[in-house]
Amino acid sequence: MAKLLIMAKDNTHTDPWHDARDCWKKYDIVAALPDNHVFGSKEGLPNFYHVETPLSIQALTPYCGQPEIDGEVRLKRSLYTYDPRKRRIVNKNDSMDFLQVV
Numbered sequence: 008m009a010k011l012l013i014m015a016k017d018n019t020h021t022d023p024w025h026d027a028r029d030c031w032k033k034y035d036i037v038a039a040l041p042d043n044h045v046f047g048s049k050e051g052l053p054n055f056y057h058v059e060t061p062l063s064i065q066a067l068t069p070y071c072g073q074p075e076i077d078g079e080v081r082l083k084r085s086l087y088t089y090d091p092r093k094r095r096i097v098n099k100n101d102s103m104d105f106l107q108v109v
Contacts, residue, residue, distance in 0.1 A: 008042040009067055011058040012050060013089050031072075034088045036096065039067035058089065070096050 014037060018030040031037065037055065041064060046057065060067065072082040090097050 009039045009060055009062060009064045010042060010044060011039055011060060011067065011071075011089065012037040012046075013056050013058055015052055015054055015056045029084075031084060032088075034091070036067075036071050036085050036087055036089055037082070038071050039064045058094075 014031045014033055014035040017032045020026040020030050042059070046055075051057075070085060070087040072085050074082060086099055087096050088099050089095075
């Protein structure tokens with residue numbers, strides 16, 4: 008079992024290219040963490056929320072943000088997002104359902 012860390016708000020940048028590529032948006036899946044993970048004070052509302060799932064971390068990791076190294080280490084946005092109405096992970100590009108999480 009795992010917990011998902013999900014963005015709860017849109018981050019923005021004045022440059023549209025950076026805004027679309029680098030800024031985390033609402034419902035982006037940031038990380039999959041163990042069921043016993045204790046979230047820090049900054050890993051909650053208003054910036055993030057948590058979703059408990061019956062799935063393993065290994066099953067969820069491909070849908071999360073991935074490390075990217077280009078002079079600095081940072082987390083690259085995932086191609087997937089969480090749809091809270093359907094409680095599913097969906098592909099941002101085609102809105103196709105991928106994984107039922109709850």
